[in-house]
Amino acid sequence: MSVASQWWEYFRFSYDALTANKIRFLLTTLGIFLGVTAIIVIFTAIQSINSYVKSEFSNIGSSSLYLSKFPWVITDNYWELRNRPEVTLDDYDLLKEKVETASWISPQIEAMRTIEYRNKNLEDVFTVGSNEQYVFTDNAEPEFGRFFTEMEVYRARPVCVIGQNVREELFKGRDPLGKRIKINGHPHRIVGVLKKMGSFFGFNLDNQVIIPYTTFQGISSHHRGISIAFRTDDPLLLDNLRDEIRGEMRKIRKLPPAENDNFAINQQTMLTDFYNKLTGTSYLVVFIIAAISLIVGGIGIMNIMLVSVTERTKEIGIRKAIGATRRNIIMQFLSESVAISSLGGIIGIVAGVLIAQLLLHKIKLDASVTLTTILIGYGFSAFVGIISGLYPAVRASKLHPIDALRYE
Amino acid sequence: MPENLIIEINELHKVYILGKTKVHALRGIGVRVRSGEYMSIMGPSGSGKSTLMNIIGCLDVPTTGTYRLNGQDVSGLTDDQLAKIRNKEIGFVFQTFNLLPRASALHNVELPLIYNGTSTGKRRERAIEAMEKVGLGDRMHHKPNELSGGERQRVAIARALVNNPSMILADEPTGNLDTKTGEEIMEIFDHLNEQGNTIVLVTHEDFIAQHSNRIIRLKDGLIENEEIVEEKSKE
Numbered sequence: 001m002s003v004a005s006q007w008w009e010y011f012r013f014s015y016d017a018l019t020a021n022k023i024r025f026l027l028t029t030l031g032i033f034l035g036v037t038a039i040i041v042i043f044t045a046i047q048s049i050n051s052y053v054k055s056e057f058s059n060i061g062s063s064s065l066y067l068s069k070f071p072w073v074i075t076d077n078y079w080e081l082r083n084r085p086e087v088t089l090d091d092y093d094l095l096k097e098k099v100e101t102a103s104w105i106s107p108q109i110e111a112m113r114t115i116e117y118r119n120k121n122l123e124d125v126f127t128v129g130s131n132e133q134y135v136f137t138d139n140a141e142p143e144f145g146r147f148f149t150e151m152e153v154y155r156a157r158p159v160c161v162i163g164q165n166v167r168e169e170l171f172k173g174r175d176p177l178g179k180r181i182k183i184n185g186h187p188h189r190i191v192g193v194l195k196k197m198g199s200f201f202g203f204n205l206d207n208q209v210i211i212p213y214t215t216f217q218g219i220s221s222h223h224r225g226i227s228i229a230f231r232t233d234d235p236l237l238l239d240n241l242r243d244e245i246r247g248e249m250r251k252i253r254k255l256p257p258a259e260n261d262n263f264a265i266n267q268q269t270m271l272t273d274f275y276n277k278l279t280g281t282s283y284l285v286v287f288i289i290a291a292i293s294l295i296v297g298g299i300g301i302m303n304i305m306l307v308s309v310t311e312r313t314k315e316i317g318i319r320k321a322i323g324a325t326r327r328n329i330i331m332q333f334l335s336e337s338v339a340i341s342s343l344g345g346i347i348g349i350v351a352g353v354l355i356a357q358l359l360l361h362k363i364k365l366d367a368s369v370t371l372t373t374i375l376i377g378y379g380f381s382a383f384v385g386i387i388s389g390l391y392p393a394v395r396a397s398k399l400h401p402i403d404a405l406r407y408e
Numbered sequence: 409m410p411e412n413l414i415i416e417i418n419e420l421h422k423v424y425i426l427g428k429t430k431v432h433a434l435r436g437i438g439v440r441v442r443s444g445e446y447m448s449i450m451g452p453s454g455s456g457k458s459t460l461m462n463i464i465g466c467l468d469v470p471t472t473g474t475y476r477l478n479g480q481d482v483s484g485l486t487d488d489q490l491a492k493i494r495n496k497e498i499g500f501v502f503q504t505f506n507l508l509p510r511a512s513a514l515h516n517v518e519l520p521l522i523y524n525g526t527s528t529g530k531r532r533e534r535a536i537e538a539m540e541k542v543g544l545g546d547r548m549h550h551k552p553n554e555l556s557g558g559e560r561q562r563v564a565i566a567r568a569l570v571n572n573p574s575m576i577l578a579d580e581p582t583g584n585l586d587t588k589t590g591e592e593i594m595e596i597f598d599h600l601n602e603q604g605n606t607i608v609l610v611t612h613e614d615f616i617a618q619h620s621n622r623i624i625r626l627k628d629g630l631i632e633n634e635e636i637v638e639e640k641s642k643e
Contacts, residue, residue: 005528016510318506321467322567323495323523325488401467405506 031297032344040352068227086225129216137229145192156214305392317404337389345381420473451626499568
C-alpha cells in the first residue's frame with residue numbers, strides 16, 4: 001500500500017518529466033532503441049539460423065561414424081589430403097569382418113544418375129549403392145514397401161528404394177511398388193519408398209534412389225572411392241568404435257606408428273562443432289557492436305539526466321523540505337532514466353522483431369522470436385537505464401535542501 | 409510546563425565558512441516556543457533571521473549549541489533523519505509558495521503523506537480535508553498556474569497542515585501577495601493558531617508580526633529584544 005503509492009509517485013514523476021520534454025525524451029531513447037534493435041535482430045537471426053542448421057544436421061545419423069578419404073570439415077592442406085588413397089570396397093570387405101563394436105556397417109557409393117519411367121526423365125538423382133544395413137546406419141526406414149534384403153544384395157538383384165521426390169515426379173500419386181524404373185538405362189524394380197526427409201542446405205534429400213551396391217553400374221572396379229558407415233547400438237561405445245576402425249584401417253594401410261592417418265573418420269558432431277565455432281565468433285562481433293551502441297545510448301541518457309537534475313533543482317529542494325529522503329530522490333530519478341531506456345527498449349524490441357522477420361523471410365527461414373530474446377533486449381535497456389541514471393540520481397539526492405530551494 | 413515546549417534552543421551558534429573568511433551568522437541564541445504559541449521572528453537582512461529559520465525548520469544544523477524539537481534533540485541528525493523530522497514535525501509555508509508546477513493542487517497537498525507512506529485512500533481523505541480547511545474545496549484539481557497567488561499560498565498552507573505537524577513554519581508568507589490577499593492569508597494563520605496550532609512566522613513587516621503573540625527581533629546574530637504583543641493590537 002504505502003510502497004505502492006510511492007512507486008506510483010515515482011511513475012508520475014517520470015511521466016511528468018518525460019511528457020514535459022517529448023522531443024528530448026524521444027531523441028534520448030534513440031541510442032537505446034538502436035542498440036536493442038540490433039540485439040533483437042541478431043539474436044533472432046542467429047537463433048533461427050541455428051535451429052535451421054541443427055534440424056538439417058539431424059538428417060545425418062548422429063550415432064554413426066563415416067570412414068572416408070576426406071574429412072567433412074577441411075582444415076588441413078587440401079592438396080595433401082588429395083593424395084591420400086581412396087577408401088574402397090576391398091577395405092569394406094576387410095573391415096566388416098574385423099570391426100566388432102559395429103552393429104551395422106554399410107558401404108556407400110554415390111553418383112548423380114538419370115532415372116527414366118516410361119516416357120518421363122528425371123535427371124541428377126542422387127543415387128546411392130549400399131547394402132541392407134543402410135536402413136540402420138542412415139535411418140532410412142521406408143514409409144511403405146520394404147528395404148532390399150541381404151540376399152538381394154548378395155545376388156545383385158536389380159531392386160531399388162526411392163525417395164519421395166522421385167515418387168512424386170514419376171508416379172504422381174500412383175502406387176510405385178513393383179514398377180520398373182531405369183537407372184542410367186538399367187531397369188530396377190521398386191520395392192520401397194523412403195519417408196520424406198526434407199533438405200540439407202538446399203540439397204533435396206528426397207530426390208534420391210538407393211540400390212544394392214552390387215548392382216551399382218560402373219563400380220565393377222574395387223578401386224573406386226567409397227565411404228563406409230558404421231553404427232553401434234550403444235551410443236556409449238562410439239569412442240571404442242572409432243578407435244577400432246582407426247586401428248584396423250591403419251593395419252590395412254600398414255601405417256607405421258609415427259605416420260598420421262591417411263583417412264578420415266567423420267561424425268555429425270564435427271559439423272555442429274565447426275558451425276558453433278563459426279557462429280561463436282560472429283556472435284561476439286555483433287555483441288560488441290550492440291554493446292557499443294548501448295554504451296553510447298547510456299551516455300546520452302546520463303547526459304540528459306544531469307540536465308534534468310539541474311532543471312529540477314528547485315523541485316528537489318521542495319521535495320526534500322517536505323520530507324523526501326535521499327532514497328526517495330534517487331528512486332525518482334532512477335525511475336525516470338529507466339523509463340527513458342525502457343521506452344527505447346520496447347520500441348527497439350518491436351522494430352527488431354519486425355526487421356528480423358523481414359530479413360529471415362527474404363532468405364526463406366522462419367523467424368523464431370523467443371521470450372528469452374525479448375527479455376534479454378528489455379533487460380539490457382533497463383540495465384543501461386539504471387547504470388546511466390545512477391550518478392545523476394545520487395547527485396540529485398545529495399543536493400542541500402536550502403541551496404536547492406534558493407535555486408531559480 | 410517544560411514538557412509542552414515545541415522549540416527549545418540553547419546557545420545556538422552557526423558559522424559559515426566562505427573561502428577563507430568565517431561568517432558568524434548566529435552568535436549564541438536561546439529561544440523557547442511552547443505548544444500553541446504564535447511567534448514572529450523579525451530582523452533586517454543579515455541579522456541571521458534566515459539562518460535561524462533554516463535551523464528551526466531542520467533544513468540546516470547548528471555549528472554548536474542544542475536544538476530540541478518537540479522533546480527530541482535534532483542538532484546532530486543525518487540528512488535522512490532530518491528529512492523524516494521535517495516530514496513529521498514541520499509544515500513549511502514559503503514566500504514563493506514552492507508548489508510543484510506540474511502537479512494538481514490536491515497532489516501537492518498529498519506530497520508529505522506520500523513520503524511518510526500513508527495509504528492511498530487515507531491520503532486522499534486527509535488532503536481533501538486540509539484543502540477544505542483553507543477554503544479551496546472546489547479548486548483541488550487545478551494546477552498551480554491556474555490559481556491566483558492567494559490560492560497558491562492556501563494550497564501551500566494545506567500542504568503544511570496535512571500531516572498534523574508540531575509547528576507551522578512560515579517564511580514571509582505574504583511577501584509575494586498584495587495587501588488584501590496577504591490579510592486573508594494572515595487570517596488563516598490566526599484561525600489555525602486559535603485551533604491550537606503552533607506557528608513560527610518569519611517576516612520583516614511589522615504589521616504582519618503584530619498577528620503573533622510574541623515577536624523576537626534579531627540583529628547581528630543575536631536576539632536584540634523580545635516583545636509580547638497585546639491582545640488589543642491584534643484586532
